[in-house]
Amino acid sequence: xxxxxxxxxxxxxxxxxxxxxxxxxxxxxxxxxxxxxxxxxxxxxxxxxxxxxxxxxxxxxxxxxxxxxxxxxxxxxxxxxxxxxxxxxxxxxxxxxxxxxxxxxxxxxxxxxxxxxxxxxxxxxxxxxxxxxxxxxxxxxxxxxxxxxxxxxxxxxxxxxxxxxxxxxxxxxxxxxxxxxxxxxxxxxxxxxxxxxxxxxxxxxxxxxxxxxxxxxxxxxxxxxxxxxxxxxxxxxxxxxxxxxxxxxxxxxxxxxxxxxxxxxxxxxxxxxxxxxxxxxxxxxxxxxxxxxxxxxxxxxxxxxxxxxxxxxxxxxxxxxxxxxxxxxxxx
Amino acid sequence: xxxxxxxxxxxxxxxxxxxxxxxxxxxxxxxxxxxxxxxxxxxxxxxxxxxxxxxxxxxxxxxxxxxxxxxxxxxxxxxxxxxxxxxxxxxxxxxxxxxxxxxxxxxxxxxxxxxxxxxxxxxxxxxxxxxxxxxxxxxxxxxxxxxxxxxxxxxxxxxxxxxxxxxxxxxxxxxxxxxxxxxxxxxxxxxxxxxxxxxxxxxxxxxxxxxxxxxxxxxxxxxxxxxxxxxxxxxxxxxxxxxxxxxxxxxxxxxxxxxxxxxxxxxxxxxxxxxxxxxxxxxxxxxxxxxxxxxxxxxxxxxxxxxxxxxxxxxxxxxxxxxxxxxxxxxxxxxxxxxxxxxxxxxxxxxxxxxxxxxxxxxxxxxxxxxxxxxxxxxxxxxxxxxx
Numbered sequence: 216x217x218x219x220x221x222x223x224x225x226x227x228x229x230x231x232x233x234x235x236x237x238x239x240x241x242x243x244x245x246x247x248x249x250x251x252x253x254x255x256x257x258x259x260x261x262x263x264x265x266x267x268x269x270x271x272x273x274x275x276x277x278x279x280x281x282x283x284x285x286x287x288x289x290x291x292x293x294x295x296x297x298x299x300x301x302x303x304x305x306x307x308x309x310x311x312x313x314x315x316x317x318x319x320x321x322x323x324x325x326x327x328x329x330x331x332x333x334x335x336x337x338x339x340x341x342x343x344x345x346x347x348x349x350x351x352x353x354x355x356x357x358x359x360x361x362x363x364x365x366x367x368x369x370x371x372x373x374x375x376x377x378x379x380x381x382x383x384x385x386x387x388x389x390x391x392x393x394x395x396x397x398x399x400x401x402x403x404x405x406x407x408x409x410x411x412x413x414x415x416x417x418x419x420x421x422x423x424x425x426x427x428x429x430x431x432x433x434x435x436x437x438x439x440x441x442x443x444x445x446x447x448x449x450x451x452x453x454x455x456x457x458x459x460x461x462x463x464x465x466x467x468x469x470x471x472x473x474x475x476x477x478x479x480x481x482x483x484x485x486x487x488x489x490x491x492x493x494x495x496x497x498x499x500x501x502x503x504x505x506x507x508x509x510x511x512x513x514x515x516x517x518x519x520x521x522x523x524x525x526x527x528x529x530x531x532x533x534x535x536x537x538x539x540x541x542x543x544x545x546x547x
Numbered sequence: 548x549x550x551x552x553x554x555x556x557x558x559x560x561x562x563x564x565x566x567x568x569x570x571x572x573x574x575x576x577x578x579x580x581x582x583x584x585x586x587x588x589x590x591x592x593x594x595x596x597x598x599x600x601x602x603x604x605x606x607x608x609x610x611x612x613x614x615x616x617x618x619x620x621x622x623x624x625x626x627x628x629x630x631x632x633x634x635x636x637x638x639x640x641x642x643x644x645x646x647x648x649x650x651x652x653x654x655x656x657x658x659x660x661x662x663x664x665x666x667x668x669x670x671x672x673x674x675x676x677x678x679x680x681x682x683x684x685x686x687x688x689x690x691x692x693x694x695x696x697x698x699x700x701x702x703x704x705x706x707x708x709x710x711x712x713x714x715x716x717x718x719x720x721x722x723x724x725x726x727x728x729x730x731x732x733x734x735x736x737x738x739x740x741x742x743x744x745x746x747x748x749x750x751x752x753x754x755x756x757x758x759x760x761x762x763x764x765x766x767x768x769x770x771x772x773x774x775x776x777x778x779x780x781x782x783x784x785x786x787x788x789x790x791x792x793x794x795x796x797x798x799x800x801x802x803x804x805x806x807x808x809x810x811x812x813x814x815x816x817x818x819x820x821x822x823x824x825x826x827x828x829x830x831x832x833x834x835x836x837x838x839x840x841x842x843x844x845x846x847x848x849x850x851x852x853x854x855x856x857x858x859x860x861x862x863x864x865x866x867x868x869x870x871x872x873x874x875x876x877x878x879x880x881x882x883x884x885x886x887x888x889x890x891x892x893x894x895x896x897x898x899x900x901x902x903x904x905x906x907x908x909x910x911x912x913x914x915x916x917x918x919x920x921x922x923x924x925x926x927x928x929x930x931x932x933x934x935x
Contacts, residue, residue: 330681330806331678331681334806341661423804423806423807425662425663425678426663426665426676426678427663427665427674427676427678427683427801427803427804427807428797428802428804429802429805491640503660503661506660506661509661510656510663512795512798516613527566527569530562530566531559531562531566534558534562537555537558537559538555538559541555542551542552542556
């Protein structure tokens, strides 16, 4: 269900969860039937934060706790039926594309891309990416990233996660890394199913690039690896946007829908030729740059531009998420 | 609001500022600095140096880079043409990769989304590769055609590079033009001399033409055409990234991939001319009846013309089985229709007709079957229409 389940695992490692809250010091403001709020705008303004009662844990212990928390987050993410279903759907799409192309291939007069795919098993990966990177993969990534903070807040489990001292930045980082790992998982699932489908349906062998040159199978696999790294980085940048939106709401579907609306609006803007001046700065217009690996020589300039844009988006929206989340009143 | 809130939100604001600075730094620094990075040169000296540097044996230094072509000609809304259609060059911006290894070693690639079109010239063979249709065309250039490059029935592969455009424009420098040199500009991160040609005639739509010559190798790196009354260039072709290292040899070798359709064509052979004979005859016929009014920048070409000529003219590339890449709007008739829709009817003592205005070119289609085209104001073109 949510991270509350993992409390048993995490709370133990995060030091005493209850001992550090000020619940015990606020007897005069306790109302029967209400759960005491650990920190609200009024209480923090009224009193300077007290130094933590116990000495901070040694660095090694903190690092271990961080990885432990990330591990439990990942375990939750990859055990949720919803996320597994999305991964499965994304894995099925390349199979469908491959089978469809295989059936079409018997007809005459096919276009270059179909010909490319039918002629070689590795090309299906790139074709699948070009289909999925526009909408379906962003949906999967924004569901996980948009749900990360808002979902906890909506389920009322956020303050338990923040019970440990110095928890906010670390929690945000854990949530973001969790989304990044999921983004790469999505990319890898698409690439692997496309690769396997291609190997089953189409002949293996030398790959013809867009430039008309031919490379060996091993070189082709290396280029697929580069493409996976690039597309995953693009999805990680989208995850930063979704995470930032997630810190502004307690309704996770709001953050998810807002991210998707942003992606769709960007795609619409890209389709308007008069707005050609702003399209290079939109995040989705960089997603499709992975076809640089299909050129000869590899167009590293275009890959570098894309990665710089992803980095800029991650820094900007990551810092927005941090600014919002570290100063937010956590009341749920 | 507590102070902590301001400090916290300062982080994303600072991040946004840094990113914005990184994006805007290049053009802004180039525009603001204004420090001459190159010694002063008169236009005369500059051209002489450029001719000396590029005219010697071997021609232009080997190089490779990315050429960006941007056109905002103020055309009426163009139909959505296919990415690879030449008509798409009339609006928006396009990137071409160029590898130049010498006069007979050129590779030009036009990358589009999941497709690429390549022209590879190596000695007397050239390959034209289209990944969208999976066809490779081998063009064999006959010896006599190579002797006289200008006699090629197809445009030279270097036509997309700024050199060609610059050469063409420098031919126009005469008493109609004011020339000056700017030595503070930068193109593709390299200091350049900008040769600015400004028409003296007020009737011209062209404000000025700027040709950027690399400060070191004198290779033309950029050509910009500014229309009257707009700060942004209406047409610009130039390198966004360039390196003067000889490109690797594998760029100029091409073997058609397995499964591709391979066609062969010979350029400069008699066959081609026979096929195009009636077309050429028609063109010659038109050329004989065509005339030129005015001189210098305000030249207006007058051609006998009727709309039916256009409607029957079809693109000669013979691509009947169009792939999904070339949209339905890729044929010229749709473009013509949309342009004619925006034409304004005009009339005067010379007669009446339809006037088509863009930022750089004005065209007048008279009702008595003439087409006048020139880079001039509408007043000038109607004046030209009056000179029978």
